[in-house]
Amino acid sequence: MNGAVTPLRVGLSTTTIEPALTGGRFDGIGVFTRALLDHLPGAGVDVVPFSFAPPGGLQRLSAGRALPLSFPVATLGDMLLPSGAYLDVSRTLTSAGAAPLDLFHATDYRIVRMDCPVVATLHDALPISHPQWCNPKWRRLKNWLQIRAARKAQHVIASSHYSVRELVEFFGIDERKISVLYHGVRAEWFDVPAPQARDATLAQYGLQAGYYLFVGTLQPRKNVERLLDAYLSLPPVLRAARQLVIVGAPGWRSAELIQRLKAARERGENVVWLDSLTDNHQLRHLYAGAGAFVFPSLHEGFGLPLLEAFASGVPVACAHATSLPEVAQGAALEFDPLSVGDIAAAMTTLARDEGARARLIAGGRIRALEMTWDEAARRTAAVYRQVLAA
Template sequence: MIEPGLTGGRLDGIGVYTRALLRHLPRTGCTVLPYSWPRPRMGKSASGEGISIGQPMPQSFEKASLVDLATPGAHRVHMPADLFHVTDYRIVRMDCPVVATLHDALPIKYPEWCNPRLRSVKNWLQRKATAKADHVIALSYFAIDELVECFDVNPQRVSVVYCGVDDEWLEPADLEAVAATLAEYKLNPGYFLTVGTLQPRKNVGRLLDAWLMLPKALRDERALVVVGARGWRCEELVARLQAAQGQGENVVWLDKVTDAQALRHLYAGAGVFAFPSLYEGFGIPVVEAFASRVPVVASNASSLPEVTQGAALDVDPLDTALLAEALHTLATNNAERARCIAAGRARAEQLTWHATARQTAEVYRTVLSQ
């Protein structure tokens, strides 16, 4: 395994995925030994410095990549494992089969939506690294075409395994605990909720525009709650959120929600969940909302229709008026709310982390049998 993206205790999507596999793979009969890439240290060998999960790899990814580039086809990292699963893009040649989960082709397909720091170098390394995987796991069928286009992945060595939620999300949250969490954040139940790191592709700016188009009485009754840490290229959005708050609008931005139970309670307290993302390899928050029995407005772009399968109101994420109409519908139309809640719940029951782990273990066994 590769260490998940940990930033100040906050898990990103890759981190959530990795943590789920670490928890659920042992139930499938797999013995899991977690490893993490250590930070590079100039002039020194790799150490466990900065490692929060598992054991450190023999060397940093940067060093392993440079050595591999210098001796292509010859250098292989020794690992005491039958198979190594890379849960992000940092792939090197190893002396055992390598399975790599490629979450999306976003950095190459849409670099303008990504962190610009060393982007061209990172993209080049990712293209090189991807060729070193013996088998690839994609999180949606949508992703396959882009992985083939951007990484030149052979579609014959790609398996699709969906993400999911933990079983506990399918159980009703404790009402007293939910009330306590909402009181802590000074929230009244029934708000419009969105969850995700603040970055351009999450499209939160248009969501704010759509919410501001709703009748004032509805906005006063149902806040817009944005849960997400600062990402990249989010300065304008942060300024807009803060300006709306300063103008007395019922907007709440929670940028430091790191506790998993608190996040679950925030979903449970929502009246409508909105996920107007422009691009997703999968979209875990949609399934979390489904499991929490919250009706969902989702983008009809990228992988999201594949995830929702009609259980959400799917709208064009570039059409602010349609987005506002969908928000209004799920806030006021009880019949449509009930339909989306029931359909979302049924969809969430199909998408559990246990199912993800079981299908991932099947991929391992197929690779090892070849």
């Protein structure tokens, strides 16, 4: 006996990282999925990527092999067929001469019954807990389907203890079936980018090092409107010295915010909106060039940008809302996200208080080192084994 652990063969849902479906832009779930795909093999897991293809779109898949049915068809089958019906993934593999799966991990809400145990990562219950922040189109049907889907998993992984409370309250999931596994940050985020490469990226976008940075999709819950108000309320000398740089694609109900950003720019305000950045190297350069990272989000299941900023050596200010204090663990300057004055005060502190900046940078670095994707992968593999042993 050498104590070796038998490798697990796990199917991983990769729909959220299909280039043809995402346009090359990964949201938090996409970053999470890509990280598991890359790091689970180092935790003793043989990963088999699978993706739900859009109707007639099998040829568009490149991250994973196609599941036997599209998600809408599989969901309809779940609703209409007897409870013993399931998606036969093993037949797809064995017909190609491959071994069947021990388990399947759904990385988002696309959960259906399968011929093996299913573990699902559910990041939050936002569409149900805060429907005002989500697109109303088909909202009731989508929420109903999501609740049904969540209950099909043998085990659920949540990214924070805050999310557990939401999943229990709004999805009705048994808390005993939920494990909390924090997300992580890649090792390269700790490396200082070459100054020449960083400066080239900043010059490309007309940026001067030392700016306030925000990263996230433009949508109501991200609270960028109040961030803009807070910045515009700062003294003119501070605004002249530090740009406000907002990196994020337009999302639902962002038209008014976009007009405000453009109007501020036209008035000569030091505001920059980068709406189409998809290169991860350039994103690292933008973090490295920032003087402060400000994250005023009203609701997060985790909040990956906090870790990215921590690892990049940037002092962080964030909302004291939902999961963010849990993730930051004192390494960020917290503020009331509903108070423009409180946000502005935090921005002023990050610009002018060198002692506070030094403490936040050191604390953030330590916090990021505690939360790597290698550690997240090891803990995820342990949950797989726990489920299979039950």
